[in-house]
Amino acid sequence: DAMVIQNPRYQVTQFGKPVTLSCSQTLNHNVMYWYQQKSSQAPKLLFHYYDKDFNNEADTPDNFQSRRPNTSFCFLDIRSPGLGDAAMYLCATSRDLLGGTDTQYFGPGTRLTVL
């Protein structure tokens, strides 16, 4: 089945130690998104790629970076994780940038713990 896959499902890192989260998709979608969701909060968009074009949300901290080496893969790099970065990180894809008319498909998420 075509899907959005996130690895690992659970990640534990130490304060200040760089960490990379991975997302892959078999849908061949043009757009890939990264959301951060803290407990009992709404998913918050960090950035998205439309093909190779990177679009950062204005309030996304510089500590968060992303890479998309090809259509299928997208990575979230947290350069120096702080305790406040502990959250669920959701990857999503959509066929195009058609806003609400274009369904976003989500992966299962990676839960990040910062010690």
Add this chain to the structure above:
Amino acid sequence: DQQVKQNSPSLSVQEGRISILNCDYTNSMFDYFLWYKKYPAEGPTFLISISSIKDKNEDGRFTVFLNKSAKHLSLHIVPSQPGDSAVYFCAAGGQGGANSKLTFGKGITLSVRP
């Protein structure tokens, strides 16, 4: 500043009865609204959507109503089933271009009692 608000964190209903999940928004530029459903250990999955040119959209047991003047939408599930127990997110956005991103609410946890 929450632009999409789901003020009730949880809802419990009896199997077979109606579930009504509410959502309010503040941004009048939103013109497309969606509901996503999330089971534990899974990502959100798309459930149903509605464009601002409509006031109702129905898909099987699920109906979404939009009241633009009140900036309010609701999801009705009739009849509710135990398998509907999940977290439901309301989301809003534009129809593309500069308004392509979705803004989500905090979610409502629905429990359907057998």
